Amino acid sequence: MVRELGENLRRGMRWGLAAAGCVALVAAAGCVMNESKPLPKVNPIQADRQIPQDELLDVVVHPLDPGIPPNLDPKALDKQRINPDIRKAESRYVATLLRSTLETSGQWGAVRVAPESAQLIDVIVSGKIVESTGAKLALDITVKDSTGRVWIDARRYQTPPDTGSYKTDAALKARDPFQNLYSAIANDMVAARDALQGADRRDIRRVTQLEFANDLAPTAMGGYLAKDPKGLVKVARLPATDDPIATRVERIRQRDAGVIDTVNGYYANFSDQMNASYGQWRRASFEEIEKEQRALNQARTRTYLGAAAVLASVFVPNQCSPYDYNCQRVQSAARYGGAIGGTAAFLSGLKKYADAKVHAQALKEMSETFQSEVAPQVIDVEGRTLKLTGTAEEQYREWRKLLHELYLEENGTPVQVAPEATPPVPPVPVAADAAR
Amino acid sequence: MSVRTAPIYLLLAGALLLAAACASSPPGHGAGHGQGGGAGSPAPSASPAGSTAPSDAAKPDPPGAGAASAGGGTGSAQTSGPDGPGQTSDERRAGLDKRLDDSLGSFDAELRTEQQRVAQERDTRRAAAAGSAAAEGQGADKSADTSGSAGTEVPAPDDKPSGTHRRGDASRRRDTSGDLKSEKASKKPDDNAGNGASAREIPDGSDDDVVARRLRQAAEQETDPELKEKLWQEYIDYKRNAQGK
Numbered sequence: 001m002v003r004e005l006g007e008n009l010r011r012g013m014r015w016g017l018a019a020a021g022c023v024a025l026v027a028a029a030g031c032v033m034n035e036s037k038p039l040p041k042v043n044p045i046q047a048d049r050q051i052p053q054d055e056l057l058d059v060v061v062h063p064l065d066p067g068i069p070p071n072l073d074p075k076a077l078d079k080q081r082i083n084p085d086i087r088k089a090e091s092r093y094v095a096t097l098l099r100s101t102l103e104t105s106g107q108w109g110a111v112r113v114a115p116e117s118a119q120l121i122d123v124i125v126s127g128k129i130v131e132s133t134g135a136k137l138a139l140d141i142t143v144k145d146s147t148g149r150v151w152i153d154a155r156r157y158q159t160p161p162d163t164g165s166y167k168t169d170a171a172l173k174a175r176d177p178f179q180n181l182y183s184a185i186a187n188d189m190v191a192a193r194d195a196l197q198g199a200d201r202r203d204i205r206r207v208t209q210l211e212f213a214n215d216l217a218p219t220a221m222g223g224y225l226a227k228d229p230k231g232l233v234k235v236a237r238l239p240a241t242d243d244p245i246a247t248r249v250e251r252i253r254q255r256d257a258g259v260i261d262t263v264n265g266y267y268a269n270f271s272d273q274m275n276a277s278y279g280q281w282r283r284a285s286f287e288e289i290e291k292e293q294r295a296l297n298q299a300r301t302r303t304y305l306g307a308a309a310v311l312a313s314v315f316v317p318n319q320c321s322p323y324d325y326n327c328q329r330v331q332s333a334a335r336y337g338g339a340i341g342g343t344a345a346f347l348s349g350l351k352k353y354a355d356a357k358v359h360a361q362a363l364k365e366m367s368e369t370f371q372s373e374v375a376p377q378v379i380d381v382e383g384r385t386l387k388l389t390g391t392a393e394e395q396y397r398e399w400r401k402l403l404h405e406l407y408l409e410e411n412g413t414p415v416q417v418a419p420e421a422t423p424p425v426p427p428v429p430v431a432a433d434a435a436r
Numbered sequence: 437m438s439v440r441t442a443p444i445y446l447l448l449a450g451a452l453l454l455a456a457a458c459a460s461s462p463p464g465h466g467a468g469h470g471q472g473g474g475a476g477s478p479a480p481s482a483s484p485a486g487s488t489a490p491s492d493a494a495k496p497d498p499p500g501a502g503a504a505s506a507g508g509g510t511g512s513a514q515t516s517g518p519d520g521p522g523q524t525s526d527e528r529r530a531g532l533d534k535r536l537d538d539s540l541g542s543f544d545a546e547l548r549t550e551q552q553r554v555a556q557e558r559d560t561r562r563a564a565a566a567g568s569a570a571a572e573g574q575g576a577d578k579s580a581d582t583s584g585s586a587g588t589e590v591p592a593p594d595d596k597p598s599g600t601h602r603r604g605d606a607s608r609r610r611d612t613s614g615d616l617k618s619e620k621a622s623k624k625p626d627d628n629a630g631n632g633a634s635a636r637e638i639p640d641g642s643d644d645d646v647v648a649r650r651l652r653q654a655a656e657q658e659t660d661p662e663l664k665e666k667l668w669q670e671y672i673d674y675k676r677n678a679q680g681k
Contacts, residue, residue, distance in 0.1 A: 169678065248536060255540060258547045265554035272561065277645070284647055284674060358666040362651065369650040388550060395543050402536045409529045 038164035041179070044105040044186040055201040056109040057122035057145070057193065058208075060260070061099045063113065063267070064091040064139065065128035081133050081289075083367045085375040086281075089274055090132050092381065094139065096271035098125065099264075101182040107190050110257070112264040115385060120212045121260075122146055122204050123189070128154075134286030136160055137178040141185055143192065146208040147232045151192035157181050166286055172279040177286075206235050212256070213239075213249040216400055220245040220407040245407055252399050259392045263385050270381040274374050281370040288363035295356035302349030309342025638668060639675045648674055 066087035068077070077084065095113045102125075103111040109122070116126070123145050130138035138158035143151040161177035176182070193201070211233070213221035226236040239246040313335040320327030523531075641652050651674055655667035 166677075248533075251540060255543055255547065258544070258551075262547060262550050262554060265551065265558075269554060269558055269561070272558065277647075280645060280647055280678065283677065287673070287677065288670075354662075355666065358663060358670075362654075362667065362670045365650055365654055366647050369647060391546065392543075395539065398539055399536065402532055402539070406529060406532045406536070409525055409532065 039160070039162040039180060041162070041175075042183040042187075044101050044183045045107070045190050047106040051107070052198075054205060055198055057201060057204060058109040059099075059102055059111045059123045059125060059189075060118050060121040061095045061102070061111070061113050061125040062116045062118070062127075063095045064126070066091040067129040067131075078364065081363075083371050085371040085378065086367060087129060087132065088378050089270075089278070089374040090129060092267055092378070093271050093274060093278060094129065094132075094137075095125075096267050097176055097179075098182050098185060101179070101186045102189070105186050105190070107186075107193070110261075112260050113267040114260045114263050115389065117389070118260060118263075120146065120208055120215065122208050123151070123193075125185075125189075130156065131158070133289055134161065134166075134177075134282035134284065135289040137181055139181065139185075143189055145204045146211060147204055147234070149204075149232055152185075152188055155188070157184055159184075161282075161286060163286075166283045169279075172283065173276075176279075177282065203235060206238070207233050209250075209253070210235065210239075212253050213246060216249050216252060216396070217245055217403040217407060219404055221249060244410060245403060248403060248406065252396075252403075255395075256392075259388065262388060266381050266384050266388075270377055273377055277370060277373060281366060284366050285363055288359045288366070292356045292359035292363070295352050295359060299349045299352030299356060302345045302352060304349075306342045306344070306346025306349055309338045309345060311342075313338030313342060637672075639672065644675075645678065648678065 066084070068082060068084050068087055069080075072080075072082075092113070099111050099113050102108055112118075112121075114121075118124075123143065125141065125143050127139050127141040130140055132138070136158065138156065140154045140156055141152055142154050145151065159178055159181045162175070162180060163177070165171050165175050165177040165179075196204075207225065210221065210224045214225060221239065224235065224237055224239060225233050228234045316335075318331070320331050641649070644652060648671065651667060651671040655664055655671050658664040658667055
């Protein structure tokens with residue numbers, strides 16, 4: 001009898017151990033979290049030598065494509081944690097932070113943020129936001145130069161945040177949580193540039209200059225560029241050093257740089273303005289996402305375990321002989337215990353799901369608040385940019401016309417231009433060409 | 437046929453002769469590349485309406501211009517276009533250059549004004565941010581107002597005065613954290629009564645930023661006690677993190 005009882009207990013323990021093992025495994029799987037630790041800091045490589053003036057390349061960073069999928073209803077956007085207005089603000093903010101990183105490296109000439117229409121610059125950085133929350137930033141970045149050479153082709157940069165930046169307001173102000181990503185882009189750009197010969201870098205600058213001249217005075221300044229077999233733009237010949245049209249074009253180009261500077265100022269002010277609240281929103285977003293994930297994992301674990309315990313208590317076959325009442329009592333108690341414990345765990349899991357929902361709701365609330373704050377700022381900066389570039393566009397039209405007339409005068413061709421007979425103006429959209 | 441067509445031929449011949457005569461006469465305007473004068477003399481015909489010539493080009497020639505063009509033999513120096521009769525090419529070019537200069541000058545002025553405005557906005561915002569930081573640092577009673585602006589008006593991360601701002605922040609945190617308990621103990625015990633959150637200490641909402649304000653509002657308005665509790669917890673956690681505790 002005693003032996004039989006011992007046997008039953010051992011069997012029960014085996015079952016118990018097996019069940020406990022399963023429970024522990026599932027629990028462990030459910031509790032594994034992506035622990036966020038402060039990341040090692042990546043900084044942009046600083047220029048360690050004086051870069052020759054004729055190799056110092058200017059850079060323009062275009063506001064990024066916000067990456068808002070078309071044809072998605074608000075619910076689907078919510079699910080993907082995409083807030084259109086925040087994304088639009090981020091597209092400019094991220095560009096500004098990248099600009100700052102490039103500028104502080106001392107590796108480049110003028111680094112500016114300007115609209116996509118600003119194409120006649122030595123190096124152009126563009127990209128798309130793939131994911132942007134407080135918990136992750138992923139960008140697709142493309143970098144090319146004025147000759148058409150692609151330096152970085154839609155490369156994916158992604159990183160979790162450096163949680164050290166989220167610790168205090170001061171830390172948040174001192175360093176962006178995703179600074180590593182910007183530094184990585186800046187360092188890749190330096191590597192791509194350093195892979196070029198000095199002559200290539202000088203060519204890039206000349207090509208930019210001649211492309212601008214060709215755009216502004218195609219009659220006078222056309223024909224200086226050609227394409228090589230690879231499709232890259234090359235300098236075919238150079239204008240005379242004292243070419244009067246080239247001199248005038250250069251004066252206009254200085255104004256063009258002024259326009260870009262001013263537009264860059266708009267974007268800088270915009271980023272400055274949204275910086276603090278955006279940082280707080282990102283930190284809150286990070287915390288809510290973490291809590292939501294944790295709650296979801298716990299909920300999943302508890303519901304699975306609870307369900308498994310209930311099912312086990314119901315469906316585990318009878319292990320006791322019909323006359324072994326002690327064994328049956330132990331077994332029955334185990335079944336009741338399992339059913340009650342399983343139900344409790346299941347309910348607890350459901351509660352955790354509700355918790356996760358609360359976190360998601362809190363994040364949504366915060367996003368809506370921030371969205372309503374930042375949307376007018378985006379409209380303002382875009383409005384001002386359009387206004388300035390529109391004014392500049394008008395000026396460029398006039399200057400093109402004047403340059404054309406001057407060219408005709410200087411080449412002995414009398415000006416026969418009727419008011420309608422304007423010189424060839426490339427069909428650019430308003431504010432497109434102007435922002436160059 | 438010959439009888440009928442003869443007058444037509446005659447007319448045609450007459451027209452040709454007339455045309456030849458016109459062609460051989462000195463041009464009043466048009467491309468006068470020859471040495472002959474006329475370029476320097478003010479022609480009676482004004483430049484065509486809508487001509488692209490600058491207004492300066494339509495002015496009568498200066499006294500010396502005629503002599504120069506008369507003496508010059510090159511066509512380019514004496515070209516007289518439809519827009520600038522009686523002007524030399526150099527004058528027209530000078531006129532066009534002046535127009536370009538004027539245009540560049542006025543554009544420069546516009547651009548400068550705009551750049552000044554941008555710089556002024558930046559300075560104003562930074563000054564306001566520095567001011568609010570200082571006010572917060574002193575633990576002023578106006579914390580509600582300054583926190584409203586702190587949400588949007590802060591210096592850039594690379595801003596130089598941010599160090600002072602941070603120090604201000606730190607002291608503010610110390611101050612407010614010190615105030616919390618006393619406020620709770622003295623005058624705010626009933627604030628949370630009926631909020632469903634009396635079990636814990638709800639921070640004073642006077643220095644809430646935008647996010648915290650929203651959370652607090654959501655918690656206050658929530659009717660489901662459980663959800664309300666969670667929202668209050670969110671609010672407290674957020675405040676604690678925002679204050680760097």
